[in-house]
Amino acid sequence: xxxxxxxxxxxxxxxxxxxxxxxxxxxxxxxxxxxxxxxxxxxxxxxxxxxxxxxxxxxxxxxxxxxxxxxxxxxxxxxxxxxxxxxxxxxxxxxxxxxxxxxxxxxxxxxxxxxxxxxxxxxxxxxxxxxxxxxxxxxxxxxxxxxxxxxxxxxxxxxxxxxxxxxxxxxxxxxxxxxxxxxxxxxxxxxxxxxxxxxxxxxxxxxxxxxxxxxxxxxxxxxxxxxxxxxxxxxxxxxxxxxxxxxxxxxxxxxxxxxxxxxxxxxxxxxxxxxxxxxxxxxxxxxxxxxxxxxxxxxxxxxxxxxxxxxxxxxxxxx
Amino acid sequence: xxxxxxxxxxxxxxxxxxxxxxxxxxxxxxxxxxxxxxxxxxxxxxxxxxxxxxxxxxxxxxxxxxxxxxxxxxxxxxxxxxxxxxxxxxxxxxxxxxxxxxxxxxxxxxxxxxxxxxxxxxxxxxxxxxxxxxxxxxxxxxxxxxxxxxxxxxxxxxxxxxxxxxxxxxxxxxxxxxxxxxxxxxxxxxxxxxxxxxxxxxxxxxxxxxxxxxxxxxxxxxxxxxxxxxxxxxxxxxxxxxxxxxxxxxxxxxxxxxxxxxxxxxxxxxxxxxxxxxxxxxxx
Numbered sequence: 001x002x003x004x005x006x007x008x009x010x011x012x013x014x015x016x017x018x019x020x021x022x023x024x025x026x027x028x029x030x031x032x033x034x035x036x037x038x039x040x041x042x043x044x045x046x047x048x049x050x051x052x053x054x055x056x057x058x059x060x061x062x063x064x065x066x067x068x069x070x071x072x073x074x075x076x077x078x079x080x081x082x083x084x085x086x087x088x089x090x091x092x093x094x095x096x097x098x099x100x101x102x103x104x105x106x107x108x109x110x111x112x113x114x115x116x117x118x119x120x121x122x123x124x125x126x127x128x129x130x131x132x133x134x135x136x137x138x139x140x141x142x143x144x145x146x147x148x149x150x151x152x153x154x155x156x157x158x159x160x161x162x163x164x165x166x167x168x169x170x171x172x173x174x175x176x177x178x179x180x181x182x183x184x185x186x187x188x189x190x191x192x193x194x195x196x197x198x199x200x201x202x203x204x205x206x207x208x209x210x211x212x213x214x215x216x217x218x219x220x221x222x223x224x225x226x227x228x229x230x231x232x233x234x235x236x237x238x239x240x241x242x243x244x245x246x247x248x249x250x251x252x253x254x255x256x257x258x259x260x261x262x263x264x265x266x267x268x269x270x271x272x273x274x275x276x277x278x279x280x281x282x283x284x285x286x287x288x289x290x291x292x293x294x295x296x297x298x299x300x301x302x303x304x305x306x307x308x309x310x311x312x313x314x315x316x317x318x319x
Numbered sequence: 320x321x322x323x324x325x326x327x328x329x330x331x332x333x334x335x336x337x338x339x340x341x342x343x344x345x346x347x348x349x350x351x352x353x354x355x356x357x358x359x360x361x362x363x364x365x366x367x368x369x370x371x372x373x374x375x376x377x378x379x380x381x382x383x384x385x386x387x388x389x390x391x392x393x394x395x396x397x398x399x400x401x402x403x404x405x406x407x408x409x410x411x412x413x414x415x416x417x418x419x420x421x422x423x424x425x426x427x428x429x430x431x432x433x434x435x436x437x438x439x440x441x442x443x444x445x446x447x448x449x450x451x452x453x454x455x456x457x458x459x460x461x462x463x464x465x466x467x468x469x470x471x472x473x474x475x476x477x478x479x480x481x482x483x484x485x486x487x488x489x490x491x492x493x494x495x496x497x498x499x500x501x502x503x504x505x506x507x508x509x510x511x512x513x514x515x516x517x518x519x520x521x522x523x524x525x526x527x528x529x530x531x532x533x534x535x536x537x538x539x540x541x542x543x544x545x546x547x548x549x550x551x552x553x554x555x556x557x558x559x560x561x562x563x564x565x566x567x568x569x570x571x572x573x574x575x576x577x578x579x580x581x582x583x584x585x586x587x588x589x590x591x592x593x594x595x596x597x598x599x600x601x602x603x
Contacts, residue, residue, distance in 0.1 A: 012495050019497035023409035026402045027423050030471065033464060034426050037437060040444035095340025103334060104341075112341065114589065119348045121585040123525020125552050126351065126578055129559045129570065134354050179347050186344065210330035233432060240434025242528040243556065267436050267528070274443075274532055290440040297434055305428045 045288035062253035069285035084174025093185030120183035128247030140167030188230030232304030359575025395462025403470025411478035439529030455548035458534025477511025527552035
């Protein structure tokens, strides 16, 4: 019969310890990476932050000649382009998710779902080159003149649509971003809608509700947290997206009231200027921009994950 | 109109809007693919695969960039994937619901959606500044850092799909957990792990921003890992924004090559996954 070889057993135990430690070390490395990112950015940003103080985030000036830097214009550009993207992508993503979960014939469900997910796999540089050569001329010729003529004269909001149609600019960047984050928002919302128990929906139909009424009064209230999580996840992407924006934003360090004017974002400033930056303060200011972006996206993504996790837990417990 | 008609009309309007939204999404995908194919095919020739990136105004190809991209992607995967897989194994098999695992999962999901340009700056700070110059190895490390969370997530998900009965059977034979993982769980989750690998490759092979500050670019053929190296995304970025027609043409060809590669990788990952699900279903 089997003889228990004590040397063999001891060796097995050593293997076990080694394997377990290796997996644990790899898992802890994930934590170290995030910590390392935060620390190295802080260290790189320190010269700029200590030199400019809090004024770094409140000043618009960005002048490599006099070595004066302020982050207000990139922050403004990042926020505005992301807002435009969300305004366009959230309703569209919501529509796609609804179509996929409630309306789509089962035959098409899978292929359209895959197509939307493939859109998410296209690298951002492709969106950038598409935005520059296809979307920007299209907006310049057909959409922006219309906006200038029809919305430009309206008081208040008209200010957003004045000036020459450059093609590239804040608005175009927002539109490209919208196309980029659309698949993320649509896919997350679809997954969230799929977690609504069929019984709830059928109760709605049983009471004689129309499809839209079931969606609006049953599916949406039930999925509120998850939808917000999906939107925040898309926002996180939009805020940090680099290449797609860099191609079409125009890289101008100023804040213009008009959305048609060129601007800049945090990530596109870094991408455009980092390798050309001469002088420690210039480089450090760009890294400080990176630190700001890191803090903003970290907060947004953390909130998104917390919301989606809450939903996951609820989906596991019966109702 | 009575109430019923209003309700029906409202239903019709919103459902039509939903269909329209889907059509917009699909139209975007079609438009992007169409531009890529129509512009890219024109630039594709045997030269693209046999010649180096040209100076402005003359003809050339993308050979050095293709080589650089392949090398850095491969190195990045070889460094990042094993770490991600081991960490995913820890979460699925050892840590499970412990507090540490919950924190790691949370942090990993944040890294998964963190802007890649931040990772580029991070590697710039810890490698490029220390070495004093841009290098291919720094680019590969940046790509590895991006691959880790992708690989971790898919590994954990795939290992969780392995029926616990199989693990229990192995444990009942007296196997240590590592033996169970290596001899039972990994083989059972093999196709899932391959899927994760493909997705990770797809994810990092189009990354541009992190390479800008790490590998940078090189106009010539270079195989030195400690020197800057040409790579497809950065060449596309540089060439597309240039005023030269030849360069723009090459940028389109490069964009087509990258996109086709990534779409093929993603689609095969999906096919493997669906094959696995159907065979897994018949087994149980």
